[in-house]
Amino acid sequence: MIATITGVLAERAGDTIVVQTDGGVGYALTVPAGVLERLPATSGRVTLYTELVVKEDSWSLFGFDRLVERTVFQRLLGASGFGPKLAMALLSALGPERTVRSVLARDLTALSSVSGVGRKKAERLALELQDKFGDVTLEPHAPRSAGAEEAVRALGGLGYGPGPADDAVRAALADGGPQDTSQLIRRALQQLAAARGGRPS
Numbered sequence: 001m002i003a004t005i006t007g008v009l010a011e012r013a014g015d016t017i018v019v020q021t022d023g024g025v026g027y028a029l030t031v032p033a034g035v036l037e038r039l040p041a042t043s044g045r046v047t048l049y050t051e052l053v054v055k056e057d058s059w060s061l062f063g064f065d066r067l068v069e070r071t072v073f074q075r076l077l078g079a080s081g082f083g084p085k086l087a088m089a090l091l092s093a094l095g096p097e098r099t100v101r102s103v104l105a106r107d108l109t110a111l112s113s114v115s116g117v118g119r120k121k122a123e124r125l126a127l128e129l130q131d132k133f134g135d136v137t138l139e140p141h142a143p144r145s146a147g148a149e150e151a152v153r154a155l156g157g158l159g160y161g162p163g164p165a166d167d168a169v170r171a172a173l174a175d176g177g178p179q180d181t182s183q184l185i186r187r188a189l190q191q192l193a194a195a196r197g198g199r200p201s
Contacts, residue, residue: 002061005029006047009039015088017063019046029063030084033092033161038065053077053084060084071136072096079128081121089114093161097138103129148173151184160192168192 007021015036020026029048031039039046048063049070062084064070069091076087076099090099093114102110103126111122148169155165165188172187173179 002027002050002052004047005050005063007045009042009044009046012036012039012042015092019048019063027061029061030088031063032069032088033164034095034167035063035065035069037164062088066096068136068138069096072099072133075129075132075136076125078132079125081124086114086116086121089116095167096136098166100133100136100138102126104133106130147179147181148184150181151188154181154185155188155192158189164192 005019005021005027007019007027009017010020010026011018015030015033016028017031017036017039018026018028029050031048035048046065048065049067050064051062051070051073053060053062062070062073064073073084073087073091073096076082076090077084090111094102094110098110101107106126108119108122108126111117111125112119117125151169151172152165155168160168168188168191169184171191172184175187178184
């Protein structure tokens with residue numbers, strides 16, 4: 001079982017990257033959007049937690065830079081009707097913490113907002129995984145002001161996914177600057193631009 005991979009980020013194309021290990025082997029991994037945003041530039045060194053998914057016609061390797069993200073991915077695969085494609089879509093759109101909170105709170109609106117996850121699949125996911133995330137440690141989740149919620153919606157209107165938008169607004173709140181909506185949006189956009197070169201997700 002391949003548990004982790006350490007090496008040089010050799011290539012990146014869409015959601016697929018290639019990590020060249022010191023032993024000379026290049027591993028192709030599919031990673032969620034949040035991991036892509038946090039990766040170093042090509043030629044930088046990375047260490048990723050991995051999950052190998054074996055099917056009759058293919059072997060696929062998935063990579064995560066946080067252990068909690070791999071754990072959530074594994075639990076999502078345990079839900080009926082959820083393969084790696086849908087699990088990655090959830091993690092890319094919502095991130096691991098929001099995915100877990102949405103399942104525990106039965107937030108079907110958030111879950112069904114993800115491409116490929118309709119209302120029925122969201123209901124099934126919440127039902128089957130309600131008691132599967134008890135050991136998952138999440139980052140503290142402070143309540144947000146109405147202005148922060150509005151800023152997240154505004155970023156969504158600009159084409160950013162709910163996960164990256166949520167993270168960017170939380171980072172803007174944490175920097176201690178003015179917290180009116182327009183200032184939050186401006187600082188959140190700066191966070192997103194620094195992470196993704198200004199490209200909407």
